[in-house]
Amino acid sequence: xxxxxxxxxxxxxxxxxxxxxxxxxxxxxxxxxxxxxxxxxxxxxxxxxxxxxxxxxxxxxxxxxxxxxxxxxxxxxxxxxxxxxxxxxxxxxxxxxxxxxxxxxxxxxxxxxxxxxxxxxxxxxxxxxxxxxxxxxxxxxxxxxxxxxxxxxxxxxxxxxxxxxxxxxxxxxxxxxxxxxxxxxxxxxxxxxxxxxxxxxxxxxxxxxxxxxxxxxxxxxxxxxxxxxxxxxxxxxxxxxxxxxxxxxxxx
Numbered sequence: 012x013x014x015x016x017x018x019x020x021x022x023x024x025x026x027x028x029x030x031x032x033x034x035x036x037x038x039x040x041x042x043x044x045x046x047x048x049x050x051x052x053x054x055x056x057x058x059x060x061x062x063x064x065x066x067x068x069x070x071x072x073x074x075x076x077x078x079x080x081x082x083x084x085x086x087x088x089x090x091x092x093x094x095x096x097x098x099x100x101x102x103x104x105x106x107x108x109x110x111x112x113x114x115x116x117x118x119x120x121x122x123x124x125x126x127x128x129x130x131x132x133x134x135x136x137x138x139x140x141x142x143x144x145x146x147x148x149x150x151x152x153x154x155x156x157x158x159x160x161x162x163x164x165x166x167x168x169x170x171x172x173x174x175x176x177x178x179x180x181x182x183x184x185x186x187x188x189x190x191x192x193x194x195x196x197x198x199x200x201x202x203x204x205x206x207x208x209x210x211x212x213x214x215x216x217x218x219x220x221x222x223x224x225x226x227x228x229x230x231x232x233x234x235x236x237x238x239x240x241x242x243x244x245x246x247x248x249x250x251x252x253x254x255x256x257x258x259x260x261x262x263x
Contacts, residue, residue: 012120012143013181013206015092016058017235024263025058027254028094029246030210030237031081035070037242042070045241046081052247053240056254059092059120060085061208061235081108082117092120094208094233100125100132100146107135114139121145123186123208126168130175133183143182143206146172149198149209151188165194169201176205184208187215189234195225207232212239212253223260232261 020026023236028240031046038045050060057081062081067074085091095117099109113122114136121143124133136142149155149165159165169185176183189211198207209232226232236253243249 012092012142012184013231015090015155018205019058019090021263022090023056023058024258025056025254026207026232026234026261027057027250027257028059028061028092028235029053029057029240029250030061030063030096030235031241033077033081033241034066036076039114042074043077045079046077047084049078049241049246050081050085052249053084054088054091056247056250058233059094061094061096061237063096063237079117082119086118094121094123094145094235095119096123098123098125100128102128103131103135106132110136110139112144114142119152121184121208123147126172130171136180137182143184145184145186145206147207148172148185149187149191149194149219151190155188155191160191160194163209166197166201169198173202173205177203181206184231189219191224192217192222192225195222199220199225199227199229204228204231209234210237212236219256219260228262 033042033046035042058132059139067078083094083141095113115118123145132146136144146168148168172183172185184206187198187207187209197244212234234257240246240249
């Protein structure tokens, strides 16, 4: 994932991912056609795509079929990284079943996981040669103040994942929410070259300038925008707009 991301970042001069959170209740027409249209209009602009599995599971078996066909459609350009946002966490044999589907069947590049049950729950995914994981560290929701922030859990996760990323040769990154960006400088101080997945820009109203101020020049980032792009009247122009905004602060 990291090598693929780096090549794509340099070729497109972009760290922007478009999130295909394609909620059928907000779409007039076929979801697969909607996804294809977004991809056609943005694939030459964005660094990659993130698909939140919840919006496909919501449709039942038809949604899983749409998820699979959407991923196949993106893969027509093999240079595009694909993140599946599933936030899985479970014991080893269950994690192994998840891992088989995500990395052997779907063959996505990266997956979001919840590390709170311990690192052993991440091991079945890491057995796949090309697998990459983003562990939740600092999330975008208000509930981050229940455990993550007051207990500095985000920092404990960062430190462990940083060490494990070195052990597993760049197969691990962390999720760092832009809406709580005042804590990111501390995360940066305890991370070396881990890849950060940064949600919270767009509909969740994370501040780009504040985000980059706290990133302090940290380069290995992916900034995801979902609703702010895909449900805009002109997704292509909106993706360009976000790229231009990010480029004001990110030195390619």
